[in-house]
Amino acid sequence: xxxxxxxxxxxxxxxxxxxxxxxxxxxxxxxxxxxxxxxxxxxxxxxxxxxxxxxxxxxxxxxxxxxxxxxxxxxxxxxxxxxxxxxxxxxxxxxxxxxxxxxxxxxxxxxxxxxxxxxxxxxxxxxxxxxxxxxxxxxxxxxxxxxxxxxxxxxxxxxxxxxxxxxxxxxxxxxxxxxxxxxxxxxxxxxxxxxxxxxxxxxxxxxxxxxxxxxxxxxxxxxxxxxxxxxxxxxxxxxxxxxxxxxxx
Amino acid sequence: xxxxxxxxxxxxxxxxxxxxxxxxxxxxxxxxxxxxxxxxxxxxxxxxxxxxxxxxxxxxxxxxxxxxxxxxxxxxxxxxxxxxxxxxxxxxxxxxxxxxxxxxxxxxxxxxxxxxxxxxxxxxxxxxxxxxxxxxxxxxxxxxxxxxxxxxxxxxxxxxxxxxxxxxxxxxxxxxxxxxxxxxxxxxxxxxxxxxxxxxxxxxxxxxxxxxxxxxxxxxxxxxxxxxxxxxxxxxxxxxxxxxxxxxxxxxxxxxxxxxxxxxxxxxxxxxxxxxxxxxxxxxxxxxxxxxxxxxxxxxxxxxxxx
Ligand SMILES: Nc1ncnc2c1ncn2[C@@H]1O[C@H](COP(=O)(O)OP(=O)(O)O)[C@@H](O)[C@H]1O
Ligand SMILES: [Mg+2]
Numbered sequence: 001x002x003x004x005x006x007x008x009x010x011x012x013x014x015x016x017x018x019x020x021x022x023x024x025x026x027x028x029x030x031x032x033x034x035x036x037x038x039x040x041x042x043x044x045x046x047x048x049x050x051x052x053x054x055x056x057x058x059x060x061x062x063x064x065x066x067x068x069x070x071x072x073x074x075x076x077x078x079x080x081x082x083x084x085x086x087x088x089x090x091x092x093x094x095x096x097x098x099x100x101x102x103x104x105x106x107x108x109x110x111x112x113x114x115x116x117x118x119x120x121x122x123x124x125x126x127x128x129x130x131x132x133x134x135x136x137x138x139x140x141x142x143x144x145x146x147x148x149x150x151x152x153x154x155x156x157x158x159x160x161x162x163x164x165x166x167x168x169x170x171x172x173x174x175x176x177x178x179x180x181x182x183x184x185x186x187x188x189x190x191x192x193x194x195x196x197x198x199x200x201x202x203x204x205x206x207x208x209x210x211x212x213x214x215x216x217x218x219x220x221x222x223x224x225x226x227x228x229x230x231x232x233x234x235x236x237x238x239x240x241x242x243x244x245x246x247x248x249x
Numbered sequence: 250x251x252x253x254x255x256x257x258x259x260x261x262x263x264x265x266x267x268x269x270x271x272x273x274x275x276x277x278x279x280x281x282x283x284x285x286x287x288x289x290x291x292x293x294x295x296x297x298x299x300x301x302x303x304x305x306x307x308x309x310x311x312x313x314x315x316x317x318x319x320x321x322x323x324x325x326x327x328x329x330x331x332x333x334x335x336x337x338x339x340x341x342x343x344x345x346x347x348x349x350x351x352x353x354x355x356x357x358x359x360x361x362x363x364x365x366x367x368x369x370x371x372x373x374x375x376x377x378x379x380x381x382x383x384x385x386x387x388x389x390x391x392x393x394x395x396x397x398x399x400x401x402x403x404x405x406x407x408x409x410x411x412x413x414x415x416x417x418x419x420x421x422x423x424x425x426x427x428x429x430x431x432x433x434x435x436x437x438x439x440x441x442x443x444x445x446x447x448x449x450x451x452x453x454x455x456x457x458x459x460x461x462x463x464x465x466x467x468x469x470x471x472x473x474x475x476x477x478x479x480x481x482x483x484x485x486x487x488x489x490x491x492x493x494x495x496x497x498x499x500x501x502x503x504x505x506x507x508x509x510x511x512x513x514x515x516x517x518x519x520x521x522x523x524x525x526x527x528x529x530x531x532x533x534x535x536x537x538x539x540x541x542x543x544x545x546x547x548x549x550x551x552x553x554x555x556x
Contacts, residue, residue, distance in 0.1 A: 055534055075537040076546075085538055091531035094495070095553030104549065105539045149539065 002052065002083075002157050002190065003028040007061035009051055021047050023213040025061070029157065034183045034191045036204035038228070044213040045194045046088050049159045052192075053085040054078045065157075082156030086163065088194070090146040094134040098145055101133055105149035117152040120178055121145070122171030140166040147175065151182075158183070159192045176200050201225060252276075252283070255322055255351060262381040263347035264318045273315035275302055277330070279323040291315050291342070301331040301363075304344070308337030308369070316345045319362065324354030324388060329361040336404075339371040347379040350390040350416070359391040366396065368404040368431075376408040382415030389417040396423045400431035402457065409436045412447065413555070419447045427488075429457030437466045438555045441474035441502070448477040455488035455517070466494035469551055470502035481509040484517030492521040497528055497554060 009022040022044050029035055037045050050056040052063065054075040063071045065081060073081070093101070102114050109117075115125040121144035131137065133145065143166045150158055160179065164172045176193075180203060183191035193200060201207055207224040209217040217224050252260065252269070256278060260266050269276070269284065273291035276284040287293045290310040296303040304315055317332070336342055344366075352358040368374045382390030392412075400406050412419060427433050433453065441447050453462045462482060470476050482490040496504045508521035528550055536546035 053538055055538070074543075075534060076540055076542050079538050079540040087535065091529060091535050093532055093550070093553055095556040096549070100553070101539075104536065104541065153539070 001028055001030050001064075001066060003064040004048070004052070005062045005064070007048070007051055007058045007063070009047060009056055010059050021213050022051065022058075025213075025215060027208060027215060027218065029190045029192055031156075031190050032183075032185050032187050033205040034180055034193065036201045036207045037192060037194045037210060038196060038201055038207065039210040039216065043211045045210050046161055047213075048210065049085055049161055049192070049194060052078075052157070052159065053083060055085075079155075083159075084150050084153050084155035084157065085159045086146045086150040086161060088161035088165070090142050092134050092137070092142065094132070096133045097130050098133055099129040101145070102149060102152055106152040106154075109152055113152060117148040118145075120151055121148045121175060122168065123148070138166075140168065143167055144171065151178075154189075156188065157190045157192065159194070161194045162196070163193065164195060164197050172197075173199075180204075201228075252278075256320060259320045259322065259349035259351055259381070259383075260318055262383075263320070263349040263379045264316055264345050265379075266316065266318070270314075270316055272313065273304070275304075275315075275317045277317075277319045279321060279326055280328050288313065288315075290340075293317075296331065296333055300329075302333070304332070304334045306334075306336045306340050306342045306372075308340055308372075310337065310340040310342055312341055314343040314345060318346070319348040319360060321348075321350045321352070321358050321360055323358075324352050325356035325358060327357070327359040329363070331363045332365070334364065334366045336366075336368045336372045336374045338369040340369070341373045343375045343377070345377050347377070347381075348392055348394075349381045350383070350392070352382070352384040352388045352390050353386055354384070354388040355386050357389040357391060359389075359393070361393045361395070363395045364397070366398045366406070368398070368400045368406050370401045370403055372401075372404045374404075374406040376406065378408070378410045380410075380412040380416055380419065382417065384415070390415060391418045392416050393420045394422070396421075398423070398425040398433065400425065400427045400433050400460075402428050403430045404428075405432040405434075407434045407436075409438075411438045413438075413440050414442070416447070417445050419449075421447075421449045423449070423451045425451075425453045425462070427453065427455050427457070427460040427462055429486075430459040431457070432461045432463075434463045435465070437464070437468075439466070439468045439476060440551075440555060441468075441470050441472075441476055443472040443474060445472075445474045446476075447474070449479065451480040453480075453482050453490065455482065455484045455490055456486060458487045460486065460488040462488075462490040464492040464494075466492075466496075467555055468494070468496040468504060469499070469555060470496065470504050471499045472502060473500070474502045476502075476504045477507070478505070479507045479509070480521075481511065482519050482521075484510075484512045484514055484519050486514050487516030488514070488518070490517075490519045492523075494521075494523045495554075496525040497551065498525055499527065 007025040013019040273288040510519035
């Protein structure tokens, strides 16, 4: 189980002032479950993922993996303890082929598994394995390769950051199904899917709504999904202004 | 003549050769040719004034390779060599050059290689040149290659020049003349460390209609090293040329990049791109999130960049 305890995170803004991005995040992610993390743009979803991966350092609070504190571990140490993150905006590399990167992601995977991971994200291995991960790939392709790395790595905690962005409709349905079937009820694994996808959110085990650097709502789809829908409808009709609030605490 | 273990290691470093190859060959060791043979299509012999080699590839030769590696293991040796290569009409051949210096002394070892390469009409040449130095004392390892290439009508040449490790000082000068429909691609990859200095100066004249040239330079400078990269494209007809130089700067190193394009014909299309930067933090983070340690991640990025 991954536990975040009173996590706060701040950055320096342009004028050198502290700017608070995560205010107070308390939550836990259990094995065998798929979590949907959603909420408005800029709410802090990716920041939470980066704090879990060790890319951002929390200014306060603690992280525990299976009861052991990991708050001060480096990115590599967390990766080797079983945390994996598919970036929302993956970087490009000059001179590394897709096969190179997949081999780094999972040094022990055989070629059959490597190929399967590409097929799972809708990319034909013959066309892609030897291609450079630099310029020349579309945003959707880069995104697919990013997710293939995580699927292949198959860590204990897998965080997918907006897998649907830029990925075609055919592939994304298949991929989301794969994520649900791989992780749901799997006693050793947890998936955290940051997503806006209306088909996925209601079928996850739990939903977290992140807004303004805080958890605005959390619970089962039955508890949270209707509130989200109502709120969206209300926004569309322009009847309510200001911050989203779901009143579930 | 038998080559020692040291010679063989050096041979592998500069020419990727694990054993002495078949076919046309000249191995120069400490100022003298120690092995030389020609093949039916490629003649390898001394040039007229005895200052170096004359390598002639017969017209129409297909898929043959000639190896001309140079090795210096004798401390303090300094030499200047003039070699001429002629690739006959419509031939298709590979020249593997390269120079390795082993200098474990306190005096300077130096090789100045002057290469003239003529690629006759319709021929195709691939040219690979690796430079490498090793040794633990203060004696410098210096390599100054000068290359003059002529690409005749409809011919093409692809030249890959690589300097990865251990060369203290290098001044490489490359001049090319490309005629109608001829094409030249130069790929240069340079890594400098400690207080090494490297300067590369490339000038390409696009002389005829349809001539094209492409220069790709990848450079990494570490430690206190310094690199200067100059590339000039001069378009004198309806031609195409592109220079791209990309550099990663680390530690206290410095890199200066001076691309130049000069057009003398309204139909000439010449472009350049140059970028110097540190290792992208995003790439480092990405690789670390796949389980690599920081230094492993840096090595992976640099290796890919210089590949
Ligand atoms: N490194 C950073 N420096 C400055 N501001 C940041 C940084 N990372 C995130 N932010 C800001 O924090 C807020 C939350 O960002 P993010 O976690 O990416 O949101 P989400 O993923 O929910 O869209 C945004 O306002 C964003 O601009
Ligand atoms: Mg985000």
